[in-house]
Amino acid sequence: MASILRRITAEDRREAADALDDLKATLAYAGTQLPSPGIDWQCASVTGIVLIDLGAAPTSVILQIVDLLRLGVRAQRARAEQQxxxxxxxxxxxxxxxxxxxxxxxxxxxxxxxxxxxxxxxxxx
Known part of the structure; x- marks a missing residue:
């Protein structure tokens, strides 16, 4: 059963790994990082759902990420408003x-x- 589920979720697992790599690279480019992100491979083998675990992070890192998200949202809204x-x-x-x-x-x-x-x-x- 696990090998069938493994075959079914192969593309999802690849996407999760790529998404985590993109997140880590983007955060590194912005000068911050999550201390312990990872992929919950066991959950995928049991439920068929691939989860990305962002891990525990100190408040300072979360605030840096919130600032980055706010900047991105503001830039996106500014582009949308330019008619x-x-x-x-x-x-x-x-x-x-x-x-x-x-x-x-x-x-x-x-x-x-x-x-x-x-x-x-x-x-x-």
């Missing part, structure tokens, strides 16, 4: 030539990546 600017069809926009000369224009088409404008004046000097 690309898409003008409305027909709206007036001002383009600037080299040297700062304004060029009035109208938006005639938009897509996710391209904004098409028509210059209001063809007299460009």
């Amino acid at each position: 690309p600017w898409h003008p409305e069809l027909g709206s007036a926009v001002t383009l600037n030539r080299a040297g700062g000369t304004p060029l009035p224009a109208r938006v005639v088409g938009t897509s996710e990546k391209v904004i098409t404008v028509r210059l209001d004046s063809w007299l460009i000097t």
Whole structure:
């Protein structure tokens, strides 16, 4: 029975080992580490569920990890809040030539990546 379960959980065990390696490498890059992380191989052989044991850690290490998580969450929220600017069809926009000369224009088409404008004046000097 154990060998069948072992075959069934082989991919899960590989994923757990990779995830633990990634966690340890990321924490090391940030200048901290958990003192005794590991994988509970026995639980996997009995239940089929692979658990990663983060071990006991002093408060100072947990606070470092909490700070890292907060920084990551803030960065992720900041990226989500940065919405690309898409003008409305027909709206007036001002383009600037080299040297700062304004060029009035109208938006005639938009897509996710391209904004098409028509210059209001063809007299460009």
